[in-house]
Amino acid sequence: MTPRIHFTASQAAPAxxxxxxxxxxxxxxxxxxxxVVVALGGDGFMLQTLHATQGRDLPVYGMNRGTVGFLMNSYSADDLPERLDAAEETVINPLRMxxxxxxxxxxxxxxxxxxxLLxxxxxxxxxxxxxDGRMRMEELVCDGALIATPAGSTAYNYSAHGPILPIGSEVLALTAIAPFRPRRWRGALLPKAAEVVVEVLNPERRPVMADADSRSVRHVTRVQIQSASDIRHRLLFDSGHGLEERLLREQFV
Structure with missing residues (x-):
């Protein structure tokens, strides 16, 4: 039996x-x-869809019709009900900034x-x-820093030489972006429940922006980040190609 599917697509012609x-x-x-929601596009559109359907507790199944598809399944117009029925579900929590x-x-x-923070x-x-209320680094001189979830650890975090996090690891990655001092600092792994507060030093001369999944706030002086355990997103992946498997496979390429 075909479930009631809501299709949504990016503005790209293939989608x-x-x-x-x-x-x-x-x-x-x-x-x-x-x-169930089926999102057609790339990873950026998948993030948009997850934000747009927040609070509805609907599983979202993505099919890649964009340029990047780490969060997406391969596209096929055939056998969609069967694929949805056999799909593996992964539940993730976003960060609250x-x-x-x-x-x-x-x-x-x-x-x-x-x-x-950039x-x-x-x-x-x-x-x-x-x-968690304790100063851990008095001064980090850098192009920026980021806090990544396991689901996002293969995105900007990985490009900044941060670690790939297993989906069930219950940790967050704190990664420096082009650190100057401490020059060799490679970041830290934090408990998922940790509260991170970043103060911007000398913001008049050294302005900083904060960005949450491409939603930007300029001229910040203080940013608090913590996992939003009260919000959950349900992602569906084809059987045998779940997010945990994708994160593991990404470390061997």
């Missing part, structure tokens, strides 16, 4: 074409009546992959790092 084919073959249920700006305003956002100008950023 829009796939949407037309799949909706014609399987129907396209309203989101309010759907039992609370950023305070130089003008005193506060901004909140959620990040499924990572929260990153220098805004030509001067290197100077950051002070606290973990």
């Amino acid at each position: 829009r074409a796939a949407l037309a084919v799949l909706a014609h073959r399987y129907g396209n249920a309203e989101l309010s009546r759907a039992q 609370r950023a305070t700006c130089a003008d005193g305003t506060c901004h909140a956002a959620l990040a499924i992959n990572e929260v990153s 220098r805004e100008g030509p001067q290197a950023a100077k950051l002070r790092i606290h973990v």
